[in-house]
Amino acid sequence: MVGNAVDAFLEMQAAERGAALNTIQAYxxxxxxxxGALHARGVSALDAGEAxxxxxxxGLARQGLAPxxxxxRLSCIKQYFLFLAREELRPDNPAALLDAPRLDMTLPRFLSEAEVTALLAACEAxxxxxxxxxxxxLVARAALEMLYASGLRISELLSLPRRxxxxxxxxxxxRGKGGRERMVPMSARARAAARALMDMDSARKSxxxxxxxxxxxxxTRQGFDRILHDxxxxxxxxxxxxxxxxLRHSFATHLLAHGADLRALQVLLGHADIATTQIYTHVMLDRLRDAVAQHHPLSGADGRG
Structure with missing residues (x-):
């Protein structure tokens, strides 16, 4: 019965939520x-309790798994037990009150604007x-221009149809995660680089x-990584x-540094939750301090603030 429930849950993730194959396999x-761990305790997912x-x-923490x-894994468990409750395969949801481990806030790595310029210049034959x-x-130029102009995920870029x-x-x-579609702006430079590649590849009929x-x-991702390395x-x-x-982080960081707001960035990056976009708030700290210094009525240079 438990095996059938797992299969049904995975089918739901694929059919209703458009989860990618890698996600399904991870779940x-x-x-x-x-x-397996519950079975060793003598219980199944259908009768396991919160404890x-x-x-x-x-036990995962004791095994040394990263937070x-x-x-x-907790996210998967929560979704699974919510599914069991909604499908009335069990009367309650023992995972509802489980807390995620505390995660250290790691700032995303990004390139300077000068480094991006050097990278694009290196694509000249x-x-x-x-x-x-x-x-x-030309492949490198088109890919880099498009990644930096739009903040696309590499999976989104490589799966783009010619149309x-x-x-x-x-x-x-x-088309992004979960099959969600979005429109993203594309600079004239990036479009020109993509068109040049399409013209060169016209005989390939791909x-x-x-x-x-x-x-x-x-x-493939591996093929592109080799080009990027060169x-x-x-x-x-x-x-x-x-x-x-x-490159995706560089796009986001540079956009914020030049005045974009988090909500616009959320749409451009295809984040379902604004909380995901908030890792970039480190870029805004200097802007916020400057804004207060310049515009707050009690922050004058005469010391009254």
Whole structure:
């Protein structure tokens, strides 16, 4: 019965919430670990109580699992027991009051604006570059321009169809996490770089903007990482400091530094919850201090404040 309930929960996540395959697989592993631990205590998920779940979560900490891993597992458990209650497979929800472990606030890594400029300049091909080399650098240019112009996730970028640029002028249609679609602005520079790549790849007849070795499939994350590594070296940057996520953080950080607000950034990044976007508030601290110093009536330089 428990196995059937887990299968039903995973099917619901895929069908109703559009969860990605990696997410479904992670949930399956988490629930297998939990049900195994409960079975060792002589209980099942259908009759486990809050104390059983707290003991299980305490065991994760004793095993040395990172707080973020514990928090992810708790999120899965909460969703699962809520599902059981809603489906009337058990009369209560013993996970409702469980607390997530405290997470340290880690600031996202990002590049300076000068480093981004150097990275884009490194995508220019030499005069004697081979056609394959020119295309590789054109792929890099288009990808970097689009990542930095829009803050796309790498999974969103690599899965873009060629028709993605056919949206409203200056905009692009993106399918994000959970299958949610959003329109994101795309700069003229980024669109031009993407169009140049499309023109070069016209003979490939691929449905993807960034085709892989076989045109029927998109470029892999590993393939793009190799290109990014090469461009970082050409730009004089440490490749260990560079990743698609660092470019996403750079987009967000630089946007806030130039006056954007968190709500607008939330929409652009495709965050379902504003709390996720608030990791970038560190960028706003200096702006907030300056705003108070310049505009608050009691913050004058004559010492009255």
């Amino acid at each position: 399956a592993r988490d629930l297998e670990d939990m049900t 059983d779940l707290r003991d299980y979560l305490s 973020r891993t514990q928090a992810r 030499e005069n004697d570059a081979t056609p394959a080399r020119r295309r590789r650098l 993605a640029l056919d949206a409203a002028p200056g905009m692009m249609l993106v 449905p993807y903007l960034f085709p892989g070795r076989g045109p029927a499939r998109p470029m 461009v970082a070296l050409r730009a004089g940057l440490d490749p260990q400091r560079l990743s698609p996520h660092v």
